[in-house]
Amino acid sequence: MIIIISYDIISSNKRNRIIRVLREYGNRVQKSVFECDVSEKDRLDIFSRLSQIMEGDEEDKDSIRFYKVCEKCLSQTKIIGTGRIEERPDYLII
Incomplete structure (x- = not known):
């Protein structure tokens, strides 16, 4: 499944921890x-x-959003400007 994860985090330390986690699972397509x-x-x-990184957060302005993208919607994705849509292989050789 394709998910889009966006974040708005004030603390650089916390933001960097979030980025490290997300890099394990996906591609950074914009700054956040x-x-x-x-x-x-x-x-x-x-x-x-x-959630663990955000736990005990005193900043009520920080947020992380998850959006699930269906296959039909993914096929209709358009980009204006730089960037490209990542191709999903039909198979994966391990």
């Missing part, structure tokens, strides 16, 4: 936006790990 092609298990892992 990642596209991730993940399994349901990975999606839950990401949510759990980011």
